[in-house]
Amino acid sequence: MRSNVIFVKDSLITETNIIGYKKQGESILFFIKVDGKICYSGLIDCYSTSNLNIVDKLLKENEVKCLDFICWTHPDADHSNGFEVIFNKYVDSYTLIWIPEYSMMKDELCSIGARHLFDELKKCLRSKNQKYNVYTTSDYKDLLYYGKSIEFRHGVTNYSLSIKSYTPNSNHLNRQYVDNVFMKNDCSIMLAVELGNVVELFTGDIENPTIEDLPENVYFDLLHVLKIPHHGSSTSDRLFDHFTKCDVSCSTVYRNGKVNLPSTGILDQYVKVSDRVYCTGSIDGTNENQEYGVVRIETNILQNTFNVKLVGNAAFYNSNIASIT
Template sequence: MKKIITVLILIFAIFLVGCSNKKLDNNISNSNLTVHFIDVKQGDSTLIISPDNKTMLIDAGDNSQGENIKNYLKKLNINKIDVLVGTHPDADHIGGLDYIINNFEINSFYMPRKSHNTKTFKDVLIAAKNKGLTIKEAKYGVKFKLGNYVKCEILNPVKKYGNDNNLWSAVIKTTYNNKSFLFTGDAEFKNEEDMIKSGANLKSDVLKLGHHGSSTSTSEKFLKIVNPDVAVISCKYKNKYGHPHKETLKLLKKYNIPLYRTDEQGNIVFYCDGNKIWTDKKPGTYNYYGNK
């Protein structure tokens, strides 16, 4: 009799554990994707955290921003970056990458096959080599998952683009259930046209505008095809390049697309449950602060 009772207790315990695991899985699948546009002044750095706590960092600002980004990640109790991306060799995007590589465990590292002769670029290569990291090529058609729930696809570079660093920018579309984000690095009109011709599904709910809102990116045709609900620009307040440019601001205003910008709002975080996207900050303005 005692043996029977013991067996029944064990079966019941196993049943409870199974229920608990199912409940945990449901909680994970109902959790949020978070996208952090980190204020790195005149540069780009975006942190994506999946519902099951996998992390992707796209760019790391310039050479002065590594510690700032490290501190931001540490406050979120992040010690490992599952996917690290350097969109292209410009210093305002990869300058802080060597610092991040040296201070975090990195699983996968993507960069386009575009070299540069600057110390900043060489420092990134050295840091990766010292860490034993293999740099995977960021190019059109590459797909990977961030955890179990988030799909990622690289949409650019579509082809080889010569010496212009911006044209080599890795463009990444990230999808969680019914919602998506498009991160465009410094991609320009030519890239946008090539991505359109490629037949890729560019429709996205949130668009991180190319090249800090420059007039050489975000054509009207591209904007209409992406058809975002929200636009984001990463740049420094009253920067020397005049970003974001008047033409881009007028275009966003024309289509009534709410604009979030790090020069006005600092760090910006979006939350996504797979069916809706929200943030605790109000949109920025269409104000132009440049001298051009």
């Protein structure tokens, strides 16, 4: 694999934006900045309302012309709406795009927004001159495999970028394929973005049946950022078996009918293992003056420090002074 070395003079910063909306919706937009300039950009899932797409807004503000990496964890509407806009404006043949295995085979069971995106991807795959590079993943895979390896060098110290998937479980997907069923959350991708010793884990909507079948060696002593799975639902609480401590954990909200997530009981458990716990909305759904919330974590890799900025409806559930160790 070819290596791309980026030299760092003064600063190496990661910026992770965990984005949610008032009722539902989840996106994670991350940047790696060298000396104030964005050198790498990635998006995990997308959501927009009829008049608001925060991913598009942030990409414009940061003058990003093309995304380097996209992961569509699973084709539920609250992780999919608005992706068409992003694909049309910020994707080219150099963008690495990952989706779950088998998901395109059951697109008729997905939301209208997800089906529109599947149609766009299928049209591209049928074309002789492909506009996008689309790959599927399950289990443990290197999601930078088809691109250049990226290394940031400051003096004599190297900081390598790694993006790896840990789910979905292909055995689960194979059984569902044979039985002609499709459980969208079971195909959800969980991936880790690592830069040097800093590990950020993004979990999509994985639930306990998938988590329980993770190998024992999928274990993180210290996570820097953890996106709490499935909007803080108790159906994903087995993730606690796979990490010891976290600097920042964050949940998005999902409020639909009688479902009101995140669960305070689950967030209370994250308080015990996290220095800071946040949510993209207020826990009780009151005093929300915006249609969205963003939890922005800016991490100084060279100085081993970070800060958190809350935008819109985003709120902290628990906050203590912390730094990367």
